[in-house]
Amino acid sequence: MISYLSDMDGVLIKEGEMIPGADKFIQTLYNNDIEFMVLTNNSMSTPRDLAARLRNTGLNIPPERIWTSAKATATFLSTQDKEGTAFVVGESGLTTAMHEDGWILSDNNAEFVVLGETRTYSFEAITTAINLIRGGARFIATNPDVTGPAPQGVLPATGAVAALITAATNRQPYYVGKPNPVMMRS
Template sequence: MTERRIEAWLMDMDGVLVKEEHAIPGAAQWLELLTQRHLPFLVLTNNSMFTPRDLAARLRASGLDVPEQSIWTSALATARFLHEQRPNGSAFVIGEAGLTTAMHEAGYTMTDRNPDYVVLGETRTYSFERITTAIRLIAAGSRFIATNPDPTGPSPDGPLPATGSVAALITRATGAAPYYVGKPNPLMMRSALNTLQAHSETAVMVGDRMDTDVVAGLEAGMHTVLVLTGSTAAHDIDRFPYGPARVADSIADLIDDLDPAPDGHDKGMGR
């Protein structure tokens, strides 16, 4: 792997910084060092339920200090995408505060009367009535958008149906597949890079999943690092037709990459 200067960092949240709402060892030091070195970074999540302020509070409860402006969610990426596609449009939204707040801030009107889009995100309580409304609106011509394709989400009692599963139900009923904005769509990576005013050639995506984080980073032209503290195990990597530039046991293993090199310049990501 060749040396390359790194000027910005994107990283997944669950499985990289936290696991079951507990900070992964080394994550606090990693974030502190990024801040001390004035290195731009964003924490990414496909979870559309929470606002950045909510997530920042949850991370603080886990012992991690992440400013809300350094959190990028699939809800924010979806709202920005729709604003760029159709400014001041309208949408019927299934989701929680993270999504509805982002849509309002993007200038969108929430309505169930001939909306431009049906936007599906995560919620703890999917309503059969609202899903039925979504099906009827899509059948009548509204465009179908989903924040992310994740089929399930975690809970203390086991997996819960998430956006991808409910989207499949709606697709089965309407014949219309959604456009997914979140990972693994590289659009989410590019919107995050634009937020940082960073370039893919000098940015890194750190994730714990080969099928979302790594492939999205690769398709966005970024350097990719897989950490083994989340979903993808070391023995699973070779099953994929692509690979990360680097595999690390955890985020703690990347701390040395942020230390000043002997000549005073930042190190690249070579090994």
């Protein structure tokens, strides 16, 4: 059986526009009953939100065919502990994935600090993350991407903020998203 894993940003879409030929590629997969998943290091949005975004560009990809670094991270953490607490720095895509997998989100004595991407990194949240890690919480990041695309050039992404936290804690995160094979296996 042939199956495809495809990246989303930069492969199917770029800055909200479909990359020419992406619709034909996806339609060919459907026409030939070829299984596929779209992978993304985007941890900000839920698969449902991303499916709507893709639909707006002309690509019909249902949420169950979208695997985000947020979903991969929540799944990975569930293999470490069946239930537990995590302090999450990120947006709804990450917090939703964590809740769906049974995690309790807390800023007090969390077992894990989970860093994802957000357009509104807060100094207060970063400080909390640093102190929790220094106190023994395990440091997990959804992906190692240092920058992400933006109309004005690039934006700092998860990897850049992880570097800041690493500098303050002397602890490297475990990165779950691409290119880690954990994301593809999950």
